[in-house]
Amino acid sequence: MVHLISLAALVRPQELTPGTSIHRPVQPADLAELTDLYLRSYAPEADRLDAEKAAGRISRIFGGTHGTPIPQASLAMLNAMGQITAAILVTDRNVGSTGPGTAFIAELFTHPDHRRQGLAEDLLRRAMNVLHTLGHKTVAVTVHSGNAPALALYLSRDFRRLTQRAGDD
Numbered sequence: 001m002v003h004l005i006s007l008a009a010l011v012r013p014q015e016l017t018p019g020t021s022i023h024r025p026v027q028p029a030d031l032a033e034l035t036d037l038y039l040r041s042y043a044p045e046a047d048r049l050d051a052e053k054a055a056g057r058i059s060r061i062f063g064g065t066h067g068t069p070i071p072q073a074s075l076a077m078l079n080a081m082g083q084i085t086a087a088i089l090v091t092d093r094n095v096g097s098t099g100p101g102t103a104f105i106a107e108l109f110t111h112p113d114h115r116r117q118g119l120a121e122d123l124l125r126r127a128m129n130v131l132h133t134l135g136h137k138t139v140a141v142t143v144h145s146g147n148a149p150a151l152a153l154y155l156s157r158d159f160r161r162l163t164q165r166a167g168d169d
Contacts, residue, residue: 003145007159011103011136014125021122022078025071026087028062031055033084034076041109058089061106067091070103073130077110077119086110086119088127093140103131105141108150120153128157 026034035055042049062069070090077086089107105127110120131139141159143150 004142005145005151006140006142006162007151007154008102008138008140008162009128009154009157009159011128011131011139013132014129016125016129017122021119022080023075023123023126024078026074026076026089030076030084030087031058031062034058034087037084037087037111038107038109040111043112058107061089061091064091066106067093067101067104070131070134072134073103073127075123075126077123079114085114086123088120088123090127090131090139092136101136103136103139105139108141115149120150121157124153124157 032055035051035058038054038058039049039051060066068091070092073088073090075088076084079085087107087109088105091104091106093102093104105124108120108123128139140162141154143154145151
């Protein structure tokens with residue numbers, strides 16, 4: 001059984017290092033490249049997924065199934081050849097309010113050959129900076145409990161657990 005952990009953080013301005021990375025907003029035209037990256041990033045766990053299911057997941061994010069996409073905060077990190085090496089997809093979970101709702105990180109993934117280089121942290125910082133500029137107060141994410149690197153990243157960026165562990169009082 002897969003256990004999910006929900007985390008949230010207050011959105012604050014982030015310290016960015018200028019010129020250290022090549023990034024741009026993700027676009028629907030990136031679907032094929034993002035699908036390939038998604039499958040590689042989540043392997044071997046993604047073995048039960050095929051390209052069609054992965055493309056469907058990403059398309060649903062672009063289409064608003066997981067909240068209204070926030071294009072300015074949904075970013076791709078590029079290598080020197082212009083290939084996407086990491087991506088963050090962010091949506092707005094505005095439920096009944098007139099201002100920005102809770103931003104939600106629908107996906108954040110990095111190609112296995114580019115892990116441990118700070119790409120995910122850089123994307124997260126940049127997305128949070130954009131969210132702050134847009135007036136968002138909170139950002140949330142759901143992570144599989146076995147994904148220790150993702151949990152470490154979010155906890156290092158001041159995310160706090162929202163869900164209670166089974167058996168905790």
